Amino acid sequence: MRIVILGGGFGGLNTALRLGEKMRESNHEVVLIADKSNFIFRPSLLWVPFGQRKIEDISFLLAPTLDKAGVKFIQKQVSKIMPRENRIVFHDQSALDYDYAVIATGAFPDYAKIEGLRGNTSSIYFAEDALKTKLEIESLDSQKPIIIGVAQGNPSSWMSYEFLFELDAYLKQKRRNPSITYFTYEKDLLNHGGKNVTEILKTHMQEKGIAYHCDVNLQKVDEENLFFSNGVAIPYGFSLILPPYKGAEFIFSSKELNHQNGLITVNTFLQSVQWENIYVVGDANLLPNQQVIKTGRAAELQGHIAAENILLRLKGKSQTKEYEDSLLGLMELGTNGGMFVFRYPNSKSSSSIMEWAMDGTVPHLMKIAFEKYYLWKLR
């Protein structure tokens, strides 16, 4: 049997390593396909614009890591998937057949959803964006207002808060003091992280003098203003906005694959609800009835679950591993260290949630330690 994993990010790499490790002595073949040669620890892209990390500090080549686990690596761009034929087609027109496929190709900014978003606002989504933003920040005109925010349709608001606080700290350190405003479509500041998280964020906004607007949708951007659904227009000199999400381009070209704006619906086994031998993990999937926050940690957990379910099925057993949404994260808070957030469904009661959040220097140190550990472990 051949198991093909598409994507070399948190989801794809962890799926491949788990399968490779458990199938070393078998006749099955595990192949990972990615269009880029390296893995990037994307949470640390946050620090690139402030000169605290270089891309080479936070990335490594996929091939040697996969080779150690007995996984074959192919660097190619997927142009479509044909589930009826169990076939993946590449941009160079070559093809590869699979018995099981795991789609882990992440999500992409859907700039077209908001007029003027592309070109007028900055990003730290990919390495090249973070490097461009670094240049923009270095030449920032601190007389002009700054707006940071997250647009409706983006399930990763987390990183917009981190960028906000890191930018504020960077500018204060340089003794520049422009007005900074934050906005989010969320009902309250990161309200899906729980009440404590919202309260901690409010305190930090107040202490740092950052104005914020919640429950607003961004409608349009032009060269000078952001226009919101409540009729308010805010002028800006620099802005960084997390755009709405969509799936990878090849999903739109895969006529036999149902999707919602390029994202594929899965069940709790992380199996496509349409094709039983396709699993989808990480930012690329849609999990109905779960309040999913898209993170690298979720992608990793989901990769392990998909791998375990495939292993069970290869042994002729029923799949048993299910994904349940939870949140465990470390958020940077600029001058005041970081915040640790824990939010898990309470297994003793179906209606309640266990949650905890704390801020201070310790979570900041934990975040740095985690980055170093993760890169060391996988490199």
Ligand SMILES: Cc1cc2nc3c(=O)[nH]c(=O)nc-3n(C[C@H](O)[C@H](O)[C@H](O)COP(=O)(O)OP(=O)(O)OC[C@H]3O[C@@H](n4cnc5c(N)ncnc54)[C@H](O)[C@@H]3O)c2cc1C
């Ligand atoms: C600035 C920033 C800060 C973040 N902070 C955190 C954090 O603190 N904690 C946290 O848990 N998460 C954080 N995240 C989110 C996290 O990085 C993502 O949720 C995670 O990367 C999703 O993993 P994934 O494997 O689903 O997709 P991705 O990491 O996007 O990987 C997708 C892979 O698919 C490949 N690919 C795409 N299209 C094709 C194609 N057509 N053919 C072949 N290959 C293809 C790509 O090259 C890549 O290898 C942050 C993200 C950013 C950008």
